[in-house]
């Protein structure tokens with residue numbers, strides 16, 4: 001319900017030129033003032049801010065709301081820009097070797113039956129770590145364009161085991177990074193900005209959100225990037241499952257909602273950061289102004305998600 005409300009409010013704002021189109025819909029000044037007051041007065045609110053700044057433990061693809069705003073805000077803009085993997089990398093892969101380690105085999109399922117991997121994009125971008133032996137895959141530096149180094153290289157099409165099966169480390173990473181890192185980082189940065197007023201959080205949030213908008217699939221000119229697109233619109237193993245955007249139709253409900261709320265949090269801030277606009281323009285985005293950036297995010301994130309809500313590509317279970 002909330003996602004529809006936020007999306008529709010933003011869409012109405014986007015089409016009502018001049019009618020408070022640049023003001024937040026969810027994070028109103030009154031709500032932000034109350035939140036800041038709560039942080040000063042209450043331990044529970046202070047603890048929430050602490051989690052936003054320092055992060056929460058994570059053991060799976062979902063289930064945590066924040067990474068560390070401090071850690072991610074300390075990274076260069078280019079890091080935030082590269083953080084969300086390109087959606088030209090498929091997030092579904094054939095189940096030739098799923099939840100299986102090249103060294104530890106199926107034993108790793110004792111630790112997690114679905115995703116026995118850890119992610120640490122700051123220190124190990126585009127790699128996953130085995131929960132059992134702590135080793136990293138793939139062995140090549142994918143982010144730097146190295147597609148062949150080491151014993152377990154993966155150029156996005158999977159490392160080929162001696163028995164001919166593919167281990168899809170890069171696709172696993174692309175799948176996991178969106179729900180486990182990108183969205184919780186948008187949450188942390190946007191809320192750290194609202195609660196502390198430190199502009200660094202808003203700036204870094206702006207880079208990551210713009211990147212997500214530039215990678216977010218849609219049913220218009222990015223249909224080939226939709227979650228199930230590489231398989232004709234249906235998951236090859238769970239055939240009841242169609243739709244989806246960056247991730248599947250069910251998880252996308254809360255992921256997209258968080259991304260939309262992060263936009264709401266920094267919507268007005270964008271007017272005050274010409275360096276952000278210049279940076280994004282240099283990255284190839286068609287933006288000359290904060291208005292252009294808002295229009296881009298509203299078209300390629302909010303509108304694309306609203307269409308997906310209407311046609312069922314985003315749909316909860």
Ligand SMILES: [Zn+2]
Pocket residue numbers: 101102103104105108130131132133134135
């Ligand atoms: Zn292992």
